[in-house]
Amino acid sequence: MPKPPHRIVFANEKGGTGKSTTAVHVAVALAYRGAKVAAIDLDPRQRTLYRYFENRRETERRRGVDLPGADFAVFDGGSVEELERAIERLATGDLTGPCDFVIFDTPGRDDPLARHAATRADTLVTPMNDSFVDFDLIGQVDAETFKVRRLSFYAELIFEARKTRALKDRREMDWVVVRNRVHHIDARNQRRIDDALNELSKRVGFRVTQGLSERVIYRELFPSGLTLLDKGQLGELGTSHLVARQELRELVAKLHLPGFTNRAEAA
Ligand SMILES: Nc1ncnc2c1ncn2[C@@H]1O[C@H](COP(=O)(O)OP(=O)(O)OP(=O)(O)O)[C@@H](O)[C@H]1O
Numbered sequence: 001m002p003k004p005p006h007r008i009v010f011a012n013e014k015g016g017t018g019k020s021t022t023a024v025h026v027a028v029a030l031a032y033r034g035a036k037v038a039a040i041d042l043d044p045r046q047r048t049l050y051r052y053f054e055n056r057r058e059t060e061r062r063r064g065v066d067l068p069g070a071d072f073a074v075f076d077g078g079s080v081e082e083l084e085r086a087i088e089r090l091a092t093g094d095l096t097g098p099c100d101f102v103i104f105d106t107p108g109r110d111d112p113l114a115r116h117a118a119t120r121a122d123t124l125v126t127p128m129n130d131s132f133v134d135f136d137l138i139g140q141v142d143a144e145t146f147k148v149r150r151l152s153f154y155a156e157l158i159f160e161a162r163k164t165r166a167l168k169d170r171r172e173m174d175w176v177v178v179r180n181r182v183h184h185i186d187a188r189n190q191r192r193i194d195d196a197l198n199e200l201s202k203r204v205g206f207r208v209t210q211g212l213s214e215r216v217i218y219r220e221l222f223p224s225g226l227t228l229l230d231k232g233q234l235g236e237l238g239t240s241h242l243v244a245r246q247e248l249r250e251l252v253a254k255l256h257l258p259g260f261t262n263r264a265e266a267a
């Protein structure tokens with residue numbers, strides 16, 4: 001019986017926090033390190049992850065190159081049981097061999113399949129931007145003091161799922177809140193969010209890590225399906241892109257994924 005793949009779920013019921021962009025970059029980063037990766041898009045309406053990988057495949061064809069990537073699919077409208085069966089097929093590798101990681105990209109709204117995927121994650125990645133609008137999804141803060149007043153429904157849901165999992169399956173869920181698209185100009189807001197996240201992370205038990213900073217290149221890569229890691233394909237890269245690539249490597253290292261824990265690349 002092959003080892004079940006490690007499930008990495010990108011979820012935040014808020015739209016536009018960088019789930020799909022981060023999911024594709026992490027998937028490709030793992031593939032570059034030799035992991036076999038499957039990517040499932042749970043947003044059949046938007047299909048960003050799916051279309052990103054489709055564009056990537058098209059670029060490979062057009063340029064006659066072979067780039068590391070993922071087996072990818074959209075899961076469209078089925079039940080939780082069907083989704084689990086699809087994952088099992090990926091895990092046992094009916095088609096192309098068993099995979100090490102299944103990456104789920106979920107829609108930026110409440111959705112039963114996304115919830116299911118989140119509660120079954122081995123690593124749950126919740127990207128958020130530095131804004132209390134995004135923070136609201138995890139917890140609510142006091143209007144005057146910015147102290148956390150209470151957990152959000154979503155945080156409660158994950159909190160309960162982790163407890164059940166730890167008791168039942170003895171499989172831990174690592175919840176990582178990733179701060180994406182941080183602007184370096186807004187120190188006061190950042191500090192307030194830092195404080196609120198620190199307070200909440202102790203209560204709920206998530207970790208906080210830096211994600212991808214705000215860079216135009218992330219918006220430009222989609223049509224080609226390329227990522228910052230596809231060195232030979234991007235032409236001359238300026239310093240800021242090299243820094244961005246380093247940020248991505250650090251993010252992957254901080255996810256502490258199995259088989260990669262002690263392999264943090266040189267900073
Ligand atoms: N680090 C970044 N810097 C600049 N732009 C970014 C960055 N990350 C994502 N974007 C852009 O922000 C928009 C939203 O990103 P993305 O689609 O990854 O978010 P999402 O959380 O998946 O959204 P949704 O909830 O709609 O699925 C896109 O236009 C994307 O190109």
Ligand SMILES: [Mg+2]
Nearest residue numbers: 019020048106
């Ligand atoms: Mg998305």
